Amino acid sequence: MQRFPFLRADFTASLVVFLVAVPLCVGVAVASGVPAELGLITGVVGGLLTGLLPGSSLQVSGPAAGLTVLVFEAVKEYGLGALGALVLAAGVLQLTMGALGLGRWFRAISVAVVQGMLAGIGLVLIAGQLYALADARAPGGGLANIGSLPRLIGDTVRSGAALSALAIGAGTIAVLVLWPRWRRAARVLPAPLAAVALATTAVWALDLPVARVRVSGLLDAIQPPGLADIGRLTDVGVLGTVLAFALIASAESLFSAAAVDRLHDGPRTDYDKELMAQGAGNTVCGILGALPMTAVIVRSAANVQAGARTRASRVLHGVWLLLFAAAFPAALGVVPVAALAGVLVHAGWKLLPLRELRPLWREHRGEAVVLFVTAVAIVTVNMFEGVLIGLLLAVAKTAWETSQVQLEVHTPESAGPVRVRAVGNATFLRLPRLLDQLEALPADRDVELDVSGLRHLDHACEAALANWAEQHRRSRRRAVEPVS
Numbered sequence: 060m061q062r063f064p065f066l067r068a069d070f071t072a073s074l075v076v077f078l079v080a081v082p083l084c085v086g087v088a089v090a091s092g093v094p095a096e097l098g099l100i101t102g103v104v105g106g107l108l109t110g111l112l113p114g115s116s117l118q119v120s121g122p123a124a125g126l127t128v129l130v131f132e133a134v135k136e137y138g139l140g141a142l143g144a145l146v147l148a149a150g151v152l153q154l155t156m157g158a159l160g161l162g163r164w165f166r167a168i169s170v171a172v173v174q175g176m177l178a179g180i181g182l183v184l185i186a187g188q189l190y191a192l193a194d195a196r197a198p199g200g201g202l203a204n205i206g207s208l209p210r211l212i213g214d215t216v217r218s219g220a221a222l223s224a225l226a227i228g229a230g231t232i233a234v235l236v237l238w239p240r241w242r243r244a245a246r247v248l249p250a251p252l253a254a255v256a257l258a259t260t261a262v263w264a265l266d267l268p269v270a271r272v273r274v275s276g277l278l279d280a281i282q283p284p285g286l287a288d289i290g291r292l293t294d295v296g297v298l299g300t301v302l303a304f305a306l307i308a309s310a311e312s313l314f315s316a317a318a319v320d321r322l323h324d325g326p327r328t329d330y331d332k333e334l335m336a337q338g339a340g341n342t343v344c345g346i347l348g349a350l351p352m353t354a355v356i357v358r359s360a361a362n363v364q365a366g367a368r369t370r371a372s373r374v375l376h377g378v379w380l381l382l383f384a385a386a387f388p389a390a391l392g393v394v395p396v397a398a399l400a401g402v403l404v405h406a407g408w409k410l411l412p413l414r415e416l417r418p419l420w421r422e423h424r425g426e427a428v429v430l431f432v433t434a435v436a437i438v439t440v441n442m443f444e445g446v447l448i449g450l451l452l453a454v455a456k457t458a459w460e461t462s463q464v465q466l467e468v469h470t471p472e473s474a475g476p477v478r479v480r481a482v483g484n485a486t487f488l489r490l491p492r493l494l495d496q497l498e499a500l501p502a503d504r505d506v507e508l509d510v511s512g513l514r515h516l517d518h519a520c521e522a523a524l525a526n527w528a529e530q531h532r533r534s535r536r537r538a539v540e541p542v543s
Contacts, residue, residue, distance in 0.1 A: 072367035073375030076119055078252040079361045080380060083406075085272060085391060086399035087122040088350060090188060091130040093139060095272050095391055096280035098122045099384040100349040106377015109340035109352065110370055114333030115316040116326050118359035119373045120340055122350040126307060127403070128183045130350060133300050140348075141291055143284035147345025148292050149304035153338030156305070162313060162330035169453035171419075171426040173314055174412045175433025176307070176446050181410030182438050184403060191400035192228035193221040194270045202439055224269040224397040231258045231401030249361060251402055258398035270396045277384045282348035304341075304351050307446065312337045312354035319359045325368070425456045462486040464513070466496050476505035482512035487519035497527050502534040 080102050088098030098121075105120030134142055156162065186204040190197040193215045198207045215221040234254035239245045244253070262269055291297050316328040333354075340352045362372055383390075412419075412430070420427040433449030440448070464483035471477075477500055485493065500506055508528065510516060 066371070068366045068368050069372040070375060072362050072372040073379065075249060076358050076362045076367075076372065076376040077379035077383075079249045079358055080119070080121055080376060081383065082251045082255045082394075082399065082402050083355070083358070084122055084380070085394065086402045086406075087127055089272060089396060089399055090127045090184070090191070090403050091122075091350060092134050093130070093142065093350065094280045095274055096277050096384065096388070097349045099380055100277065100280065100347055101344050101352050103377050103381045103384065104340050104343050104347070104349065105352050106373055106375075106380060108343055108377075109336050110373035110377055112332070112336035112339060113329065114336040115319060115328040115354070116370050117323055117363055117367055117373070118312075118316055118319040118328075118354045118356075119362050119376065120312070120337065120352050120354050121358060123308075123311060123353040123355045126304070126311075126351050126353060128180055128187070129300070129303055129307065131187070133304075137291065137297065137300075140282060140285065141288045141297070142350075143282060143345045143348035144288040144292060145297065145301055145304060145345070146341050146349070146351045147284060147289075148301040149308065149351060150338045150341030150343070150345050152301065152305040153309055153341060154335055155338075156309065157331050157333075157335030157338055160331050162309075162332075162334035169426075169429065169450070171423075171429040172433050172446065172449040172453050173310060174415065175430040175449050176310075176437065177410040178412060178430065178434040179437025179445055181407040182434060184407035184410070186438075188400040188403045188407065192225050192397050192404065193218075194224040194397060195221065205438070220268045223267045224395070227258050227262060227267065227269055227395050228397035228401040228404070230261070231255065231398045232405050234258075235402065235405045254402065255394060255398050258401070259394050262395045262398075263393065267395075272391050272394045272396060272399070274388050274391045277388060280348075283346055284348060303446070308337065308341065308351055308353045309334055315354040315356045315359060319354075319356070319363060323363050425460065429453045429456060458486065459488055462488045464489050464493060466493070467512075468496075468500070470501075470504075474504075476507045477501065478507050478509070480509040480512050484515040485510075485513050485520040485524075486515065486517045490520055490523055493520070494523060494527060497524075497531075500531075502531070505535060506531060 081099075084098035084102040085095045086098075088095045091098075102121040109120045130142070133145055137145070183204070186208070187197045189208065190204065190211060193211060195211060195214065197204050215225055231254045234257055235250050238250040238253050248256075261267070262271075292301065313328075313330055313333065316330065316333055320327050337352065337354065344350065344352050358376075362376075367373075416427065416430075419430070429449060429452050432452055433445060436448040437445030439445075462484050464481060464485045467480040467482060469478040469480075479497070479500070481493075497508075506528075508524070510524070
């Protein structure tokens with residue numbers, strides 16, 4: 060024990076993380092429209108491979124709710140066989156970005172865009188999983204799911220089986236909310252596992268007619284991508300999906316690392332190494348045809364709170380996942396789908412930054428608008444384009460706020476020239492107001508324009524100022540020329 064002073068703490072923490080990971084791995088896979096075993100495979104790779112690699116010492120990787128919507132759309136569009144090729148390419152892209160030292164640049168992404176991205180994901184996830192709560196099939200994307208909710212309510216009320224499933228799902232959510240308040244029990248059994256276990260027991264005891272998770276052997280679920288699937292990576296649409304996988308997974312992982320660093324006093328995260336670790340994990344997940352991987356804040360926080368001290372805890376959690384999936388696959392077949400939907404509805408709700416909205420609107424209204432627009436764009440369009448819209452809006456907002464220019468005008472009482480000093484950053488965004496102020500100056504007076512106070516003068520403003528100066532000189536000559 061002296062050679063491994065933290066073994067006991069890491070062993071205990073690994074069991075806690077394993078118990079949290081099981082329902083999340085299975086639930087994310089089911090919500091993504093893929094076999095449940097693929098979620099466990101990603102969890103195993105996240106523990107055994109990514110867990111061993113340097114980067115962040117205590118954060119835990121696996122399939123995440125944040126990519127559920129994108130994976131579901133990709134599988135629906137390109138088929139399950141293409142999933143491995145998409146994840147493989149995203150992993151290689153992450154490895155490349157990490158090798159080029161781009162990991163630290165993910166910290167420059169607007170927090171409002173990230174919060175809006177998570178909020179949009181949460182809304183789409185909730186809208187989709189409300190159907191799974193009633194053992195119904197979701198009609199499609201975010202808007203279609205939201206628009207069909209009244210019909211879902213009517214169909215559920217008229218169906219006894221749907222009401223039974225809804226009761227199980229609602230009960231699962233209630234346990235997830237209330238269980239942490241029972242602190243003694245929460246220290247022994249994590250809320251997700253307790254909620255799924257109680258729901259499974261209730262379905263078995265009452266013999267309720269609800270859908271259960273379909274399972275097969277772990278090896279049977281592995282589907283390496285074929286040459287035809289890899290060949291599709293040349294399509295523009297497929298490349299866009301790969302880019303979305305890589306960027307969103309990287310951003311979520313590295314923001315999670317920053318959050319985990321605030322929870323412990325151990326070594327800080329090396330962002331480039333962590334990005335390469337995530338890329339290596341996704342590359343292997345792609346080869347196995349599994350789900351994409353990210354660092355998961357729920358598991359990582361559970362790992363830190365359980366007393367983990369080294370990366371041994373996350374490696375051991377991967378060992379327990381592998382043993383469970385290999386030895387007890389039939390145990391998943393008794394889990395009701397509605398219970399897993401309840402876990403994901405609760406996870407989606409936690410992605411909504413409800414507590415931050417009011418102070419954000421009060422103190423940084425522009426950031427709140429970026430958050431709201433990003434979330435709405437993800438719900439109405441799709442994940443990738445929604446994030447791009449948010450990023451473009453954040454850049455435009457920043458450009459507008461930093462493009463501040465003022466004219467200090469001194470008009471002498473005598474017939475001397477009007478002195479104008481420009482101060483700030485003169486960009487095309489402020490050009491209309493700038494020209495309005497200049498054109499309001501007396502046309503019959505000379506004007507001395509001093510631009511030494513400008514920190515930045517873009518080409519558009521420079522050209523416009525030169526044009527205004529020429530026009531003002533002509534107006535001045537016409538004003539002083541005698542009338543013949």
